[in-house]
Amino acid sequence: MQTDFDIVVIGSGPGGYVAAIRAAQLGYRTAIVEKYSVLGGTCTNVGCIPSKALLDSSHHYHDILHKVGKMGIEVESAKVNFTQLIDRKAGVVKANTEGLNFLMKKNKIQVLSGVGSFANNTQLKIKAADGTEKTVSSTYFIIATGSKPATISGVEIDKKRIITSTEALSLKEMPSSMVIIGGGIIGVEMASVFSRIGVKVSIVEYTDSLIATMDRELGKELNKILSKQGIEIFVSSKVQSAKNNGDSATVSYKDAGGNEQQITADYCLVAVGRKPYTTGLGIENTKVKLDDRGRVDVNDHLQTAEPNIYALGDAIKGPMLAHKAEDEGVFVVETINGQHPHINYDRIPGVVYTWPEVASVGFSEEQLKEKGIGYRKGKFPFLASGRARASDDLDGFVKVLSDDKYGEILGVHIIGARAADLIAQAVIAMEFEITDLDMGKIPYAHPTFSETLKDAFLAASGRGAINT
Incomplete structure (x- = not known):
């Protein structure tokens, strides 16, 4: 049967736009459906990107007030221009959304504006903001509708106070x-x-x-x-x-x-927390099922009960992380393409962008104890890092958990300066099953924050100079 598209992606957040781009790269006639006037979903518009812009701005101000004085920098006065703070955030978001528009055009992806709902497993009705409707057909659909803020009993969000x-x-x-x-x-x-x-x-x-x-x-x-x-x-x-x-x-x-x-x-x-945004999708007009938390039920291939409909990101089970959704976007399209992609969910890091930052990958110590898995632990404090001392970022530590027999890395947990960037090295170590000792023996530039990882790896292996 001739269809309008090969693949239609519903939702333009990180999972959705990455899936659309990969589909276009593989030669599929691709469209992406977005109900808002801008692309990018929660992450780009009201989540990851704007929050990091404000975190960075507030971090600079906090450093001026509390840090630079003892470094020999005298600032007579500093104050917050809250309007400019918010405007700068908006500018960062705008640059990102414009970049997505460029990518859609470059990859010849058709953007369909409006709310998408299934008429059946091969047709999607799209209702635009002006009330007009049209129906498109596709061989495959990918549900990438993301999530929205959750609340609790007794608390009604009025968006005012x-x-x-x-x-x-x-x-x-x-x-x-x-x-x-x-x-x-x-x-x-x-x-x-x-x-x-x-x-x-x-x-x-x-x-x-x-x-x-x-x-x-x-x-x-x-x-x-x-x-x-x-x-x-x-x-x-x-x-x-x-x-x-x-x-x-x-x-x-x-x-x-x-x-x-x-x-x-x-x-x-x-x-x-957040809850999956799966209402109004016309799920009832298909064989697609939702679980008791409103998430789309999928198999190991992220395929729903309708073989031609897939789902990913916050709309399915698992951590609600942009980079998890991105990996799943590629995974789904390459699966449709007949390839055999792989995602190891134990290798997906989590990050908290406070200062110091917090980052983690793999098993926590509590999980290892609960599972009865033998492990050894190596810790190294940022207080003992020359680079951390030079920048006056002394809070925190690196904790490495490794297999007590072979030294395979089971989990790495960091709270400290640049933890969000450092965790990538731990992901590599786990993905390629490098031992704690081998990770401690490779060269690290000095002085760097990454040396805290080196010393924690060595501590886990039993060769550390410090093991707190």
Whole structure:
């Protein structure tokens, strides 16, 4: 049967646009469907990219206030121009979305604007913003619709005083205070942005640790560092409700001792995770199934119950990470092409862009204990790094977990300067099954932050000079 396209991708986030580009490279007639007026999805527009722009801006300001003086740099005055802060963020986002537009044109990918919903497994109805509709047919479809902010019982997001990270990234005026529900990745990153520029920030976290999905030593160290930076942190605290007072918001919660507590701030930012965006897709008109969390059910090939419909990224199970979605975008298209691609989900790193940064790959120490896997541990503090001392970035450590018999790397966990970049070396070590000793014996430039990895690898192998 003749179709309009070979592959239609629904959603233009990192997974979607990477899938579309790979499809076009392989010669498929490709289209991408996007309901918003710009490409890039959450990551480019209201997630990864704008948050990092604000994190970098606030980091520079914080360094001017608290760091450069002891380096011999005197600054008479420094102040935050909040409007310029937000405008600069918007400029970064605009440059990225324009780059995506260029890539679509360069690869001859047709962009279809509107909300896509399945009429059946071979036809997709697209409703544009002006209400007009059209139907396109395709041999294959890829669901890459991403996710949206989640909330909890008792907390209704009104986007005015009770907001998500989306609204927080585009506030018109700088608040004086903010309470954040959730101490996960989004919560601590947003806390860092606003605390650094002088906003009084409180975090209320349900579990007993920040970034609780990562190795617990990382969360414990991050709690200590963020508290030292002036952020108020309440763990083991269950939020009961959030109320919009008109010009402020009040969060009521039970603390670790079961006592009723309240925090009132200019804004309440809800950062309790994200949920897949799979509503309105017309799934019911196909054999595609959703699980109890609204995620698209897929097999090991990321194929749904309809053999010609695939799904990826935040719309399916697994960590909601842009780079995971990108890898899956390539994986799906190459699978359709008859190739045999591979993704090792244990090799996908997670990163938190606080300062110091946090990065992790592989098993946590808690997971190894739970599974009964024997391991040895090597730790090295940034405090002992010459490069870290030169830049006055002394907080944190590298922790290497390796197999206690063969020395294969099982997990690497970093909290420290440039952890987001350093973790790539650990991913390589794990992907190619290099031992802790071999990773410690290769040359590292001196002085560099990467030497903290070298010493942690050596410590795990039993040859380290320091093993804290």
